Amino acid sequence: MQISSTFRDPRLRRRGRWILLSMLIGVVSGLGAILFDLLFHLSQWALLGKIGRFSPPGAPLEGGEAFGPDNAWWLPVSLAVGGLLSGALVYFLAPEAAGHGTDSVIKSFHHQLGKMRKRVAPIKAISSAITIGSGGSAGREGPIAQIGASFGSFLGSALKLTHHDRRILMMAGMAGGIGSIFRAPLGASFFAAEVLYSKPEFEYEVLLPGLISAITGYSIYSSYAGWGYLFDVPEISFHQPRHLAIYAVLGVACALFGAIYTKFFYFVRDQIFKPMPGPAWIKPAIGATALGLIAVAFPQALGMGYGYIQQAIDGSLTIQFLLLFAAIKIVATSLTISSGGSGGVFGPSLVIGGALGAAFGQGFAELLPGWAPEPAACVMVGMGGFLAGVAKTPFAAVIMVMEMTGSYGLLVPSLLVAATAYLCLPLAVRLYENQVPARPDSPAHTGSFATDILRNLTVRDCLDQSESRGRTISADTPFDQLINLMASGKQTVYPIVSDDDKLLGELSLEDIRRVLLETEDERPEIAGDVMRSVVGPLTPDDKLTLAARLLASRQSDTVIVVDNINDQHVVALLSRRELILAYGREMVRLKETDLRDDVVKQEPF
Template identity: 40%
Template sequence: MRIRELPYFVKWFILGTVIGVVAGLSALTFYFALKLMEYLFILKLVGYEIPEPLGEGGSLNYVFHAERIWLIPLSTALGGLLSGLIVYTWAPEAEGHGTDAAINAFHRLQGRIRRRIPPIKLIASAITIGSGGSAGREGPTAQLSAGIGSILADLFSLPPEDRRIAVAVGIGAGIGSIFKAPIGGAILAAEVLYKRDFESEVLFPALVASAIGYVIFSSVTGFTPIFGYYMGTFNPLRLPLYAVLGVIDGLMAILYVKTFYSVHDAFKRWRVSNYIKPVVGGAVTGLIGLLFPEVLGTGYGWLNLAEFNVANAFISPVIALPLLIILALLPFLKIVATSFSIGSGGSGGVYAPGLVIGAFTGFDAWLIFHYLVPGLAPDPAPFVIISMLALFGAAAKAPLAVMFMVVEMTGSYQLLPGAMIAVAIAYLISGDYTIYRAQVPTRRDSPAHADEYRVPLLMEIRVNECELIKEPIAHADEDVATALNRMLRYRYTALPVIDPEGRFMGVVSLYDMGRGRGRVRDYVRPMRYVTPESTLYDALGVMSEAGTTWAPVVNNGEFLGILTMEGMNRAYSERLRGLRANA
């Protein structure tokens, strides 16, 4: 009997075990690759020893020292250069933060992730972060594990629905492993796909995979939580302070998302070579890091120093600033540094920076609370911990998963009541703003579940009732590089091809062209299309067969435009509103 034919729990216990082993080994591989790059760039080149978190051998007696501090911008710019060369030469879709790409593969690509992406993501991210770029190691690990989950699904000849589950399980297991947070990782696999929903089919295999990945990773790196153990007690009188902190974190989550994507979109619009952009982003980050080294790298060690109130470690080594000014600026500078490191095309995660931004925000809030009500706020640790989970839980639209992950990373289960209040308020305040653009609101909005909710009505609505778009398309006689750049700009993995007379020829895909040369017509392959009289159910079948979120619309050979999933959603919603109004 083939594995795809086994009962659900048996099948996913086996596959979850395999994915867990892969996730644990992937996390270890990336962890040591990152340590190597930090040694080469930061320690040997700059002569700067980054503070480590307590769970990874760090100390609270840290004193800043950098022998060649002026080389920090050179280190980060060089990291951006090398990362950009690797990514844009071999796998352009490996740029940015990997978790979003894995979420996009779940919803829109039937769980397909190109096989070259995991190793490219590993190397490029290790260089970006190891050279001092402000990014996290969870996103690369998530994409690495998700990519291998997609490969395993193909090796076992699993159908698209199972491949999607394998990708989601890989996301959770990878993050749960490298953060030493198996419960949170498992929940994240099911929660991070949506803004306001949960992928229940993912939870069981994610629990298995995340637990196994955690054991493998921690057997080598140690089972101590990354940020050590918080030994304080819960004080219910602080609940109003945590509620205020939730409001602050919700607003900061909005600022994080808006700043990140403003910088990201600005770099996308900038008409220079993609190879140059990560260099510029790295240089800007390095200049900030020259003045405020706390923003460099993952920031885990600085987070620990804030948690345990080692404020005298925070300095600006180049300009003399009062400590309070430095502490007040750090949350905002970390947002800017992360936006330039990753938004410029560098490779790394946004999860860890979100935690660090939250930690710095919580420390600043504690300073205010300590001044106003010193008896209720004697030390910053509970505010730092709760703020880091509230801010990123809101920004990631994964409040439950992030809450459990942070308490696992800090050993602070006694803070859960306050954490629940703060993250709920932050989630409410942040609205629809999310750091993961590939998320959809609910299962109903996911192309992966379109057939479950829309079949009857989709069989009635015609394509000619929908708005079509004219771009992006590829022209048969243009060169491959132009078509590839257009794909990357529009975030499409395939484009319809038309001949000089405007007639539909077929489709070209990113996977087929790769680094190919010549003209687009050399890579055209057939694709079914719809006509204006076709139903949206027919269009959905074309999309499913081709693995796209669009379908070409053709009438008597003439290409009329592209029907997108968004266009279908609008027509569907309009018809549904009409039915409700007449009910």
């Protein structure tokens, strides 16, 4: 009997539904990763392979034969063709698929109720496969994240779930996609929960659905693409405390390179391609052609670059090459994505960090033989540290790199480098510009935090409900008449105005009480003699957060509102009661909006 009643518990049934939905999203994410992998290899064979006669080395687990280029001058042609195809596909069918997809998912979570157009995922997948397959420097996580997130969003809408639940399913889809393609289910679930905020904060409700989705997707994708770690890494572990000082310096270096990366990335977008004349769909081809010209001299700039990181782990690359590779990879990724090309920035960040860590490790090994950590260890630690700084995901970055490489023995230095890089980079210096600082700053949590409610309301919202602007008093009003006026009214604060109705000061009941305690000879003759400076004043466009601070800083319960700061004509009095009523009305409105199924009409596929 007790067991039967337990299974009828609605809370258990709700949890069971979340498990099933998360697994379903994981299935679609894993299959989506397989489909994207096929599209990518087809595109690479047709564009970079057949036209450019080049195939860059890949990660060991992914296989593929590296060759060429036979004639480097064909590389700009391959990239230009890919840029034209990708640009036309995106800008004529789904403009929001341009750029890096993870940031689009973050934006959807915070600002679009977790809703994504159905056509975005397939367009993003095809255009990204073309961009990367033609030689563009971009990552696979962007399109994969959007495939999983788009299905999670669709499922939430189809089942008529609340905005909150749809957002959670969308992020579970992101975790499923990233966990599949990088073979890092735990790190992907942490990434989906952590990447929404630039401060070290998590959307904790995403963690378990994201983990279930990522495990499911990882299992399906690995059954197709192979099991194991993405990179072949020797047995390395941390066992020398003296290495921590060197690792801390590496963290600072990751932060410095990360600042250059993010600044240059958005400089190319905002200062070069945005103001560039001409149709938007042409710009990805222009960026791709520029990258192709660089590739004539340095073909290693093309593609995802994982093969070169494996070579760095093996110790077969020089310091000079690694530093040049990291610098050119920053330029290559900026030209590919900032021009409007489609792809991710997560993968290139890992590659840049790995190359930087390898150069750093080799340099210290030559300077301090016997004291420095192994260069291969610095590759893994650099990957996680660099990503932690630019993506603002210190925990997820460390976990993902360990899952991708099997370098669990480097947990301690990885955490140190990630924390150092994260703390050395200001919150504003980040790759994902749609991140918000913390949960209270997200519109997704408006209605859960009182500060959010007041921040989204203005004084005007209170005035719309106010019946009277209150009573004003002329500065030359006799004091005896002033006492009678205040005794017969209910106001606690009276604005003192000039003949042209301009605010001069204010009087409160407390001010009058103090004056009445004085002798008649000491009492003022007119209101202007006893008025004091105004607290505030407020204007109709001021946020209610400011009004709350002003009311909290004074004894009386009223603040004067003027039309504007320059003219200062009194328009109303705002009381604590009106502020509380406005807060209550907005709270009710937001909660009702979030609980009912007011699905916004979306464009058909």
